[in-house]
Amino acid sequence: MLRGYSKFLDVLEKVEKAILAVTVGIMVIIIAYQVIMRYIFAHANSWSEELARYLFIYDVMIGAAIAIRRNSHLQIDILINLMKPKVRTILTIIATLAGMVFMVFLLSYSITLVQTGARTMSAGLGIPMSIPYSCMPVGIVLMLLTSIEVLFKNISALRGAGKEAQV
Amino acid sequence: GCGGGGGDSGGDGTGAEYTWRMALNGSAPGELGYDMATFFKEKVEELTSGRVSIEFYGGNSLGSTTEVLEGMAAGVADITCESVGTLAPFTNLANIDIMPYIYNGYDHFQAVWGGELGQEILDTVGNDSGFKLMGAGYRGARIVTATKEMKTVEDFAGFKLRSPNLEGYIKVWEWMGSAPTPLAMGETYTALQQGTVDGQENSILDSQSYSFQEVCPYWILTNHVYSANTIIMDKAYFESLPEDIQSALEEAAVYAGEQIGQEVLEREDAAKEELTAEGVTFVDVDNAAFTEHFSGYAEANFPDLADWCNQIRALAPNA
Amino acid sequence: MNAGLLIIILLLGLALLGFPIYIALGIGALAALNLADLPLIVLPQRMFAGMNGSALLAIPFFILAGNIMSRSITGKLIDICNAIIGHIKGSLSLVTILASALFGAISGSGVATASAIGGITIPAMKREGYPAPFAVGVASISSILGPIIPPSIVLIVYASITNVSVAELFLGSVLPGIILAVALIAYGLYYGHKHNLPAHEKPNLRKIGSSVRKGIWALLMPIIILGGIFGGIFTPTEASAVAVVYSLIISLFVYKDMSFKELPQVFVEGAVSTATIMVMVGLSSASSYVITTSGLPQQLVSFFSSITNSPVVILLLLNILFLIIGMLMEANAAVVMMTPILLPLLNAFGIDLLQFGIVMSFNLCIGLVTPPVGLCLLLCNQTGETRLSHSLKAMMPMLLISIIVLFLITYVSPLTTLLPSIMAG
Numbered sequence: 001m002l003r004g005y006s007k008f009l010d011v012l013e014k015v016e017k018a019i020l021a022v023t024v025g026i027m028v029i030i031i032a033y034q035v036i037m038r039y040i041f042a043h044a045n046s047w048s049e050e051l052a053r054y055l056f057i058y059d060v061m062i063g064a065a066i067a068i069r070r071n072s073h074l075q076i077d078i079l080i081n082l083m084k085p086k087v088r089t090i091l092t093i094i095a096t097l098a099g100m101v102f103m104v105f106l107l108s109y110s111i112t113l114v115q116t117g118a119r120t121m122s123a124g125l126g127i128p129m130s131i132p133y134s135c136m137p138v139g140i141v142l143m144l145l146t147s148i149e150v151l152f153k154n155i156s157a158l159r160g161a162g163k164e165a166q167v
Numbered sequence: 168g169c170g171g172g173g174g175d176s177g178g179d180g181t182g183a184e185y186t187w188r189m190a191l192n193g194s195a196p197g198e199l200g201y202d203m204a205t206f207f208k209e210k211v212e213e214l215t216s217g218r219v220s221i222e223f224y225g226g227n228s229l230g231s232t233t234e235v236l237e238g239m240a241a242g243v244a245d246i247t248c249e250s251v252g253t254l255a256p257f258t259n260l261a262n263i264d265i266m267p268y269i270y271n272g273y274d275h276f277q278a279v280w281g282g283e284l285g286q287e288i289l290d291t292v293g294n295d296s297g298f299k300l301m302g303a304g305y306r307g308a309r310i311v312t313a314t315k316e317m318k319t320v321e322d323f324a325g326f327k328l329r330s331p332n333l334e335g336y337i338k339v340w341e342w343m344g345s346a347p348t349p350l351a352m353g354e355t356y357t358a359l360q361q362g363t364v365d366g367q368e369n370s371i372l373d374s375q376s377y378s379f380q381e382v383c384p385y386w387i388l389t390n391h392v393y394s395a396n397t398i399i400m401d402k403a404y405f406e407s408l409p410e411d412i413q414s415a416l417e418e419a420a421v422y423a424g425e426q427i428g429q430e431v432l433e434r435e436d437a438a439k440e441e442l443t444a445e446g447v448t449f450v451d452v453d454n455a456a457f458t459e460h461f462s463g464y465a466e467a468n469f470p471d472l473a474d475w476c477n478q479i480r481a482l483a484p485n486a
Numbered sequence: 487m488n489a490g491l492l493i494i495i496l497l498l499g500l501a502l503l504g505f506p507i508y509i510a511l512g513i514g515a516l517a518a519l520n521l522a523d524l525p526l527i528v529l530p531q532r533m534f535a536g537m538n539g540s541a542l543l544a545i546p547f548f549i550l551a552g553n554i555m556s557r558s559i560t561g562k563l564i565d566i567c568n569a570i571i572g573h574i575k576g577s578l579s580l581v582t583i584l585a586s587a588l589f590g591a592i593s594g595s596g597v598a599t600a601s602a603i604g605g606i607t608i609p610a611m612k613r614e615g616y617p618a619p620f621a622v623g624v625a626s627i628s629s630i631l632g633p634i635i636p637p638s639i640v641l642i643v644y645a646s647i648t649n650v651s652v653a654e655l656f657l658g659s660v661l662p663g664i665i666l667a668v669a670l671i672a673y674g675l676y677y678g679h680k681h682n683l684p685a686h687e688k689p690n691l692r693k694i695g696s697s698v699r700k701g702i703w704a705l706l707m708p709i710i711i712l713g714g715i716f717g718g719i720f721t722p723t724e725a726s727a728v729a730v731v732y733s734l735i736i737s738l739f740v741y742k743d744m745s746f747k748e749l750p751q752v753f754v755e756g757a758v759s760t761a762t763i764m765v766m767v768g769l770s771s772a773s774s775y776v777i778t779t780s781g782l783p784q785q786l787v788s789f790f791s792s793i794t795n796s797p798v799v800i801l802l803l804l805n806i807l808f809l810i811i812g813m814l815m816e817a818n819a820a821v822v823m824m825t826p827i828l829l830p831l832l833n834a835f836g837i838d839l840l841q842f843g844i845v846m847s848f849n850l851c852i853g854l855v856t857p858p859v860g861l862c863l864l865l866c867n868q869t870g871e872t873r874l875s876h877s878l879k880a881m882m883p884m885l886l887i888s889i890i891v892l893f894l895i896t897y898v899s900p901l902t903t904l905l906p907s908i909m910a911g
């Protein structure tokens with residue numbers, strides 16, 4: 001079960017990474033284009049910086065999901081490093097569950113935000129704000145999917161008595 | 168939405184039936200939105216004999232203007248005082264607030280906003296965007312502060328100028344033949360010093376509050392835009408209020424708009440004296456020539472606003 | 487209970503229990519919004535808004551530029567420094583400091599500096615018979631020059647929360663960075679002579695010339711980035727994008743130590759490390775909404791006002807607080823958590839936000855080498871394979887020097903404000 005789910009997440013992560021690689025490249029090109037237009041052609045536009053910003057926030061939400069899988073979100077681990085592996089695993093499970101509760105709330109209100117954004121236009125691109133806001137529910141769903149894996153990996157580690165969780 | 172906010176609480180010790188969070192840009196007296204809001208707050212509390220209590224949250228502490236407006240239906244804030252133009256993300260008509268060269272002075276501004284046309288604009292913008300707009304406060308005409316002396320439309324060709332990152336402002340300066348550079352306000356002073364830009368545009372009072380006189384010796388009285396501050400609430404919530412409260416709010420907003428207008432005139436005179444003493448040169452320009460230059464602007468860029476612009480121009484006191 | 491207080495207790499409590507900081511921030515904000523009966527839409531709205539600042543775009547770009555350049559230029563920077571100061575006793579430790587400072591003018595992060603420079607110079611110092619703990623100590627402390635000398639990611643995060651100009655913060659931290667580098671070099675000279683550490687042959691102009699020629703593209707980069715920002719040519723965000731383009735051209739076409747095939751991987755890694763900072767930045771914006779509406783900052787102000795009315799004392803207390811926080815937390819996380827709480831206090835005591843930002847960032851960068859959580863110290867320690875207590879002891883004099891410089895820039899304000907104000911004409 002868990003192995004199949006992890007394989008699914010592997011595939012998903014490949015797609016996410018492809019999106020990140022392409023959009024980061026686009027962000028660099030957009031800002032470089034903006035510099036060239038401004039200093040060589042003395043022409044400003046209101047869309048380029050905004051487009052780069054919205055791509056950036058999308059990337060942050062996707063990158064945050066990948067970081068959950070890699071366990072690379074910032075944390076203070078001095079106290080838990082002093083604890084027994086089993087206690088540490090239990091705390092990880094609780095933290096993951098708490099994160100998921102938070103994400104479920106965040107998800108439901110993100111959907112409201114996307115709906116609210118339908119009546120607002122962005123200042124530069126003139127697109128409905130729903131489009132950039134959609135990074136919130138999309139990213140949170142991805143974060144929830146990866147959190148589920150972390151949760152079950154830790155639970156099964158807890159079952160494998162005495163063995164330390166390998167996340 | 169979630170039903171017009173969490174404003175109606177009675178148990179906060181003020182004894183008020185309605186306690187509202189008012190979101191403000193400025194954080195202290197002296198900022199025009201803040202001062203207009205103060206006139207409004209005092210009048211509302213007086214007219215409702217304390218049934219309404221308003222708490223200020225300055226310095227964008229409840230969120231940026233757009234966030235506050237967007238979240239108003241959910242109760243992020245209950246009320247705010249902002250320029251009509253800040254509603255542009257919600258309705259194109261709000262751009263009427265930043266149309267260049269449609270007024271010829273303060274009296275013209277008052278003739279529009281103190282009369283039927285102004286009310287019609289407030290109502291239409293409000294209906295299109297889902298807000299209740301009340302009262303109109305003069306903010307002082309926008310001028311250009313520059314590192315070099317500028318006089319004619321031609322002088323502005325190729326002029327590098329900081330503008331807000333809003334299509335409406337950028338178009339004004341492109342029409343002028345200038346090179347508008349969208350920059351955050353916080354970066355503008357440094358940009359002027361370093362010569363990244365040669366000027367910026369704002370009202371005299373705002374320009375003074377950012378100390379642009381230290382980097383811009385020439386203040387060009389272009390008077391290109393006359394924008395209005397207004398009191399904004401969620402429309403559905405406003406309509407759910409008892410009628411006596413509604414009319415008290417409207418009366419207080421109109422009063423606040425009139426009071427702030429007088430204050431701005433006095434403060435601008437005082438500011439001009441101070442700034443001249445600090446070495447600023449105020450440059451008068453031929454406003455008729457600039458107005459002429461912008462005659463086809465609305466038709467070309469904001470066709471659906473052209474008719475409104477003409478109605479505003481028609482109310483010019485000496486026309 | 488006050489909602490602002492609840493958020494702070496949850497935040498600190500959960501963070502200490504090892505919850506990822508972004509979850510601690512999120513749970514804290516969620517609970518406090520509920521308690522204060524505030525609309526929950528604030529959560530996603532403020533999170534988005536907190537991440538939606540143009541200055542923040544510079545973070546992934548500076549990370550990328552640093553990652554791309556570190557492959558090609560690290561060795562070349564070290565060669566240049568070696569050619570110039572190799573004849574001095576203990577030269578390799580001085581090379582470590584100087585190369586870290588130069589690398590710092592390209593990269594915005596301490597960990598990147600520690601792995602790029604320390605990764606090469608620690609083994610080299612050990613080979614030449616330097617005491618291993620000293621080698622680790624000097625590389626660790628030098629790595630904090632990475633985020634102190636601009637560009638600096640910590641300062642960008644601070645700027646996004648306070649609206650202080652990124653360009654001015656960068657400019658203001660030039661002198662503190664130089665002072666620290668000079669002070670460390672002075673100690674390195676003293677230590678080299680005292681312990682009679684080895685020197686290399688006399689400098690020879692041809693060697694200097696050839697190493698500079700090989701490294702010229704690397705040396706040009708800080709000039710382009712910082713010259714561009716301070717000269718008013720680019721905004722910091724534009725400069726960061728130019729830095730990426732420049733470093734790509736150099737790595738792909740000039741030094742040819744990177745292939746197009748590697749690009750996607752480099753971009754992805756940059757995006758993921760940025761994401762871990764940015765989710766915290768976004769959520770701190772949500773918690774600052776609750777903290778503001780709770781009235782807690784005003785209570786904090788009146789509490790501190792009852793103790794003292796002197797900014798000197800407040801700055802002392804805050805510096806001690808940050809040194810403690812820096813032991814436990816990563817610098818960006820600390821800035822994100824503390825700045826919204828402290829802003830009203832700083833304003834009430836008339837403390838200059840520009841100077842404070844530089845002091846706070848400098849202080850928290852020292853935290854990169856203080857145990858138990860000192861990423862740079864741990865990293866260098868791994869490279870040098872020494873006992874932590876030994877390298878900590880060897881580093882202690884240099885750590886004290888850093889803290890003295892910290893108090894110098896805290897109380898001699900021209901050190902941070904002079905350059906920005908000269909720019910201001």
Ligand code: NA
Nearest residue numbers: 590632635637
């Ligand atoms: Na740096």
Ligand code: NA
Nearest residue numbers: 812813853859
């Ligand atoms: Na530390």
